[in-house]
Amino acid sequence: MTQTTEITIIGSGIIGLLTAREFLQAGYSITLIDKSLSGQESSWAGGGILLPLYPWRQEKAISTLVIKSISNYSTLSNELYNSTQINPEWYDCGLLICKNPDIELATNWCTTYQIPFQETIPSFINNFNTKTKNPLWMPTIAQARNPRLLKSLKVYLLNAGVKFIENSEVINCELKNNNINTLSTNKEKIKVNQLIISTGAWTGKLAKQLLPTSLHSPEIHPVKGQMLLFNANPDTLPHMVLDNDHYLIPRRDGKILVGSSVEHSAFDKCTTKETKEKLFTFATELFPILKNFPLCNHWAGLRPGTKKGIPYIDKHPEIKNLAINAGHFRNGLVMGPASAQLIADLILDRTPCVDPAPYHL
Numbered sequence: 112m113t114q115t116t117e118i119t120i121i122g123s124g125i126i127g128l129l130t131a132r133e134f135l136q137a138g139y140s141i142t143l144i145d146k147s148l149s150g151q152e153s154s155w156a157g158g159g160i161l162l163p164l165y166p167w168r169q170e171k172a173i174s175t176l177v178i179k180s181i182s183n184y185s186t187l188s189n190e191l192y193n194s195t196q197i198n199p200e201w202y203d204c205g206l207l208i209c210k211n212p213d214i215e216l217a218t219n220w221c222t223t224y225q226i227p228f229q230e231t232i233p234s235f236i237n238n239f240n241t242k243t244k245n246p247l248w249m250p251t252i253a254q255a256r257n258p259r260l261l262k263s264l265k266v267y268l269l270n271a272g273v274k275f276i277e278n279s280e281v282i283n284c285e286l287k288n289n290n291i292n293t294l295s296t297n298k299e300k301i302k303v304n305q306l307i308i309s310t311g312a313w314t315g316k317l318a319k320q321l322l323p324t325s326l327h328s329p330e331i332h333p334v335k336g337q338m339l340l341f342n343a344n345p346d347t348l349p350h351m352v353l354d355n356d357h358y359l360i361p362r363r364d365g366k367i368l369v370g371s372s373v374e375h376s377a378f379d380k381c382t383t384k385e386t387k388e389k390l391f392t393f394a395t396e397l398f399p400i401l402k403n404f405p406l407c408n409h410w411a412g413l414r415p416g417t418k419k420g421i422p423y424i425d426k427h428p429e430i431k432n433l434a435i436n437a438g439h440f441r442n443g444l445v446m447g448p449a450s451a452q453l454i455a456d457l458i459l460d461r462t463p464c465v466d467p468a469p470y471h472l
């Protein structure tokens with residue numbers, strides 16, 4: 112039986128890692144358990160845009176977590192960089208949105224949340240081969256280079272004494288008096304005190320496996336997203352661009368991501384030729400200079416989908432030592448910091464940083 116810590120978190124994607132950071136800062140001892148290596152699933156596969164696509168078309172509960180998170184993202188990134196020498200590359204390169212049939216909604220949203228915007232578009236719009244409709248330039252929207260953010264967070268937590276149990280899949284648990292006492296993985300048994308599940312797309316499945324008779328299982332299903340990567344030169348594209356449902360994200364070293372597909376395909380992470388062609392055509396038609404650069408990667412990840420994209424951030428109503436922080440769908444990187452703070456507030460009986468009601472199980 113493995114020694115127990117005060118907090119045990121199952122799942123070490125962006126949500127598990129940021130949750131661990133919150134408890135670390137509050138002085139607790141923490142164990143993170145992952146079925147593979149930390150930060151290799153959806154959080155690695157994502158694009159890292161620190162804004163939902165068209166946030167004005169989404170629920171207010173999403174904006175609440177987004178706005179709270181983005182106000183501190185550059186500080187988070189700097190702190191991690193200073194402490195680990197691994198740069199999460201928070202970068203406020205700005206976002207151009209080519210078509211906005213609902214421009215009034217968009218500008219009202221920006222005004223409400225004090226996000227700078229311009230409807231008079233800078234001349235760089237001529238670099239793109241598209242028919243614009245009410246284009247919108249959002250000069251302060253940032254990105255994070257998610258694979259580096261995850262690496263940096265892991266090193267930060269390891270240096271602070273957080274315990275990582277990797278390549279260990281949680282498969283069962285022992286319950287006593289409405290408490291989970293012990294977790295069983297494919298390798299060992301682990302005693303737990305406070306338990307948090309942040310297993311992304313696998314959360315609904317795992318909750319049913321651990322608590323088959325519970326009435327409060329989170330409804331989370333996998334939604335596959337495929338991405339492409341071009342190996343371009345630095346400054347080929349100075350900012351992010353969104354055209355209809357697809358986007359380009361330039362990294363500082365010149366690499367350009369093309370995203371993404373939205374496919375309901377169970378737990379299948381295969382990439383397909385059709386989607387590769389679709390993303391390639393989108394990218395090279397919108398930004399023809401990309402034809403001069405090689406395609407260097409194509410991958411897929413499983414987003415933790417919920418009906419309206421609102422995550423579950425809550426203490427379990429039946430199991431006293433269990434909480435859930437999962438279901439961030441397309442916006443886990445941008446909602447992560449506030450979600451982590453909220454779950455820690457709820458467990459530690461602190462004043463919640465945002466109204467917790469929309470995120471109840």
Ligand SMILES: Cc1cc2nc3c(=O)[nH]c(=O)nc-3n(C[C@H](O)[C@H](O)[C@H](O)COP(=O)(O)OP(=O)(O)OC[C@H]3O[C@@H](n4cnc5c(N)ncnc54)[C@H](O)[C@@H]3O)c2cc1C
Nearest residue numbers: 122124126146153154157158159160281311336443444445
């Ligand atoms: C193509 C794509 C583009 C995206 N773009 C963006 C974007 O631009 N901005 C943004 O904010 N978000 C984006 N997202 C969404 C974002 O990536 C997710 O919302 C976020 O990564 C969810 O984080 P997570 O930690 O909950 O899940 P994950 O990163 O999937 O982590 C869950 C972890 O749980 C582990 N696990 C699962 N089951 C078990 C078990 N039984 N035992 C132990 N461990 C287990 C897994 O191995 C995994 O490491 C994108 C996603 C995709 C796929």
